Amino acid sequence: MKHFTVLDLLDLDLKEHDALDLQCIGGRPGLTREIRVPDINRPGLALTGFFDSFGDDRIQLFGRGETAFLHKLEQSGETAALQEYFGHQMPCVLFTHNLDPTARFFEMAEAAQCPVLKTHLPSSELSSRLIRALSNVFASVETIHGVLAEVFGIGVLILGDSGVGKSETALELVERGHRLVADDAVEVRCIAGNILLGQGANKALGHHMEIRGLGIINITHLFGVGAIRESKQIQLVVGLEYWDSNKEYDRIGAEERHKDILGVKVPALEIPVKPGRNIPIIIETAARNERLKKMGYYSAREFNQSVLKWLESENARSAYFHTKHEG
């Protein structure tokens, strides 16, 4: 992974309930310091001079309590603990509730080139947002060659060799009112251990697609903002492959097949492609079926249940007729 610095943290483009609203008020030369762990430390004990097991590799969070203590230190004129505190190479110090550091603390931070950040958010809210943002940054990432689309609310990752028709399939899905998340290079992140979030590998390039014979097209401009989506959880994997007459494809669909991505198991289908097979409609149906499964209804299993029930009643009936006939 690339280094994640304090500057990168300030640059994170987070919106609404994810926004951190951070601003840097001092110690700018230290903005290149690297954040190595997705954790936060409340430095209460360290400020009193107790440095055993001090989490100096973490972002240091100063809330109301810590800031009040800084004011007390300022009044008493004690600086020994603060001297030692800034002797550590912490990524940055962060003040919540729009609080300001005391004058001496600020001077020492500047001298130690330790970035001083500030936000208007309360400490608990900032902690949860920051941990969420950092765990996204530190999540395991893989770039996958495929197309990610949202079909009836289900995130469908379409995989397959070059030229099998992934982009063309996605184009028809978009045309049918579904949404494109990313074409060709999908960046997949594992969040909270069991959620796979996919987005375009390069956000700056937006939603473009390459269609053989047309070249590069802009989906947002052609189909409107309703046809795109920034990121989406991957809930179904569809592998397209050229029809191989020697291979057995799933004919019933009662068994669940999975694909392992970053250690997460995602329901997976293998769909053979040949002229005359309308792949987008098959994918739409697969997405509908996936929604049914999420509600606990398995078409193939229910069908089999009905078959079994019917056979049973048929058996019973023939047995009845049989005995009646003999009697």
Next chain:
Amino acid sequence: MVERDVTVKNRAGIHARPAALIVQTAGKFDSQILFSKDGEEINAKSIMGIITLGAGHNSVISIRAEGSDEQEAVDALSSLFDKRFEEE
């Protein structure tokens, strides 16, 4: 498997035209060909993938090919980089 590091020598970096050239060249080979840069790995037969890499002037890309014609594929692709994609 054959692997080789190449440097983007043309000023403009890998924009649409060089990317198309790379994809056309890579498409002639049966081997699976991957480009990687800064830990990101993409399929060299995908034009959007290559543009997504964002390879500017002087950036280093590692080409990796695996298959029956891996050596020829890597040779052909690295010669494209050496010729600056016939630009300049």
